[in-house]
Amino acid sequence: MQALRRLFSSLFGAFLILLSLGVAGQAQDVVLTSRDGAIELSGTLLGFNGEFYRVDTVYGELTVDGSGVTCDGPGCPSLTDYIAQVRLSGARELGQVLMPALLEAFAGQNHLSAILKTIDDSHFTYVLKDRHSNKTQAEFHFQLSTAEEGFADLIADNAEISMSTREIRPAEKRRLEEGQPHDLPYSREYVLALDALVPVTMPDHPVHQISLKNLALAFGGQLTNWRDLGGPDAPIALYLLNRTSGASQSVTDRILKPANQDIADSVTRIPDGKDLDLRVSRDPLALALMPHSYMRFSQPMQIFGECGVSLGVDPRMIKTQDYPLTAPIFLYMPMHRLPKIAREFLSYTSTDSAQAVIERAGFINQTLKEVPLNQQGDRLVQAVSVAGTSSVDVAAGQAVDATKSSEPNTGTTLKDLQTMLNFLAPLRRVTMSFRFLSGSSQLDAQSRANIQRLAIVLESGAYDGRQLAFVGFSDGLGPASSNLEIAQKRAETVRDAVFKIAEAVNLDRINITTTAFGEAMPMACDNTEWGRDVNRRVEIWVR
Template structure:
């Protein structure tokens, strides 16, 4: 185990290694565990002994050994990962968390690490360490056991996930191992002086490389861009380590075009993507929350498969709670607080549906959809699937839990919820309706399993290709058209009391 962790850390290029020491843990006169002390987070000891790694609650134990932590050692949380998020988003989250919990903060730097000591009545009650690195270094620190959380702009790669399993950190590909801190997006940008107003089909192969500004492929954002636009691989563009610097360069050059983050647009001008059918879609808070925008990027926090300290659980619960969403938004990310829009504002989508209807046989399905949805409001929580499969993507998996919590809190009491499934135009209309209904029912069943039956009425139906968001002539257009939307019924009218009652 010790050799494995050191090997992983060496492969990951870590500068610092965890220190192992032999200790003995006792409950009274009884030896409970003996072995190498892997970590102590202020409450839990992790020991590597004869039978492998063991986690023990230290509140009733005494530790004997040269490197045993002091009896008053505070709980600790170590976070490593994507530098600009760790530097700009997490500090206000920690500061407001401390304020709500009644802690006084002492902030200091230890080398590159930002240290937040939590004091209660003048005594140390906890310690949070923030290390701004990269997504790759964050997950490497998690694997090497020098971080409790990894903040990432992308999911772990297959080799990273394999190393995490080998090191006993669990399966990082499972949604239970991660949470979403907030949302961002990959957006096309131009100068305000540019004549370009949209990015149409095939733009990536027609652009002059000397005018193309991209995030460096070695960065997490660069990897996401190449995954989304494989034709940009090796094009000889101008590359940047920092997305903000990229946006500034594009803003100053009327001929330049670039791909950056929504949160880093700055003085550049964001433009929409468009398709041959005339539909276009831009990155807005609404389209990013619904994932109608195809290149939405969830900011991910990964945790290992081991017991976390109370402090670690409290911080992550707060950071992903509704009360923290305004803090996330002010810090520069898009929050995940659900919003609703009425059917009356769906004019653009209805216009596209009518204009792209291939024959008159499609109109009855369109009329049925209008009849079913016109008295409802669309919730910004939507559900999409990975690679055309039946597996929900990361943002959608979190949306199941988020919707279930909202239902459990009574936010939809007196209303009913319809899960409306849609597809692209590939295949016969009858098959598309059946597929969209099956997916809608799968999402409904997942939400019902999370919240329990009979809390509010949950229904599901499929409408096939009747309400496209984008053109089907691109992969991203097909992807956003395959979805399950959430439509909320009007509140039930209350009975008017009779006179005298």
């Protein structure tokens, strides 16, 4: 079945390319000549997006501005009746509702009619026509399958946009970069919306929280009775979406693999997220991991650590990445330039209008909110509870020694806490944070997208006349003084990354500051890797 699907995908993609170039079964040989006739370039036409030719030549793949050359040969496209062809392939969860809704909204804002032509439930096309002239401007061809299939189509040049509910895996990224002059830049990775993986049970279930370690052991088949999780003496019925879903693959990548576990054979697979939610809500033995976007009737569990800190899921926690299992929704693009209308569509998806569409589709949008300190009670309680002690102390009373430093970690003092609160009290936290890959100085995917997003917001003048602070926090491992220094450097690194992109921002109109409070406000326990990852962060505060 997979082989047939792959064959159909390749044939479908090839047909669309040939159709868009106006050729059928011919060698697409072209000769591009500069307007003055001084330069001539020949090769095989790989694509034309209405502005640029993409040609395979003896010098490799080249992109040539169409305004500076003439084209001769059987592969030359028509410049007068050009219709942009955009192929989208990948996660069915995105192609069924969210992407069509965004495309229809984009068309409406640009005085275009969006006409749907359905081939089957996995293949359909939106034809965008000018409402006044009725001239076709673009055709967006959808092929719904899985995130994995979408990446395969992108690698095979059978798609301009790959839709995914998980981040691209290292092996997929390497295949996509093969034959390219540079590594895949992060600008070709786009965070469209936000979601999260959530452990869920039937409503009114007596077990309300679970650790990531026990989640891994349960779905690995090592814990089989609710009694092991503090519940009644009853077997655990495990549920997940199908193996090919991005959410299930994220469970493997982010929860099972770090714990050296494989998914148990006893897991029941459900193909549809809505059906999974309903099934769990009616099964008193059920334990499932599912996307937040599908939660309607099931009951979410909190994730807790041994030090007593529990983290629940809500839109704010997902936006700020304070929840440890956030799951961004991705679009991936090839190395070459997309047609202009495709670029305009992608730009539209970051607008306020698009954020409303994203929310209606059940996902978490990326609209920035400001939260005053007095609405962050849980964080303050946690900060006060660890003041005067080392934040690496765990429930058993033992500290985790990761640095082997002879300098003791005295933790956050009450004076440190007072200094932090005095600084933050008049400010409001923006629902955007920056976190780093585990054991790395590199930002994670959602944070990389936040760099771009904050740069755009600053260039728009949204924070002109205001104070904007990059505030660094750390985990509690090692000397407190070193943690404070590391947190300060991270805040400065994020600030520099933002302003490297935000070239048009007027710095005279914004009061930019960086500061750090080290381990003063932990979000999770430092005796787990995921807890330390959550605690190492840079927050944005404004006044």
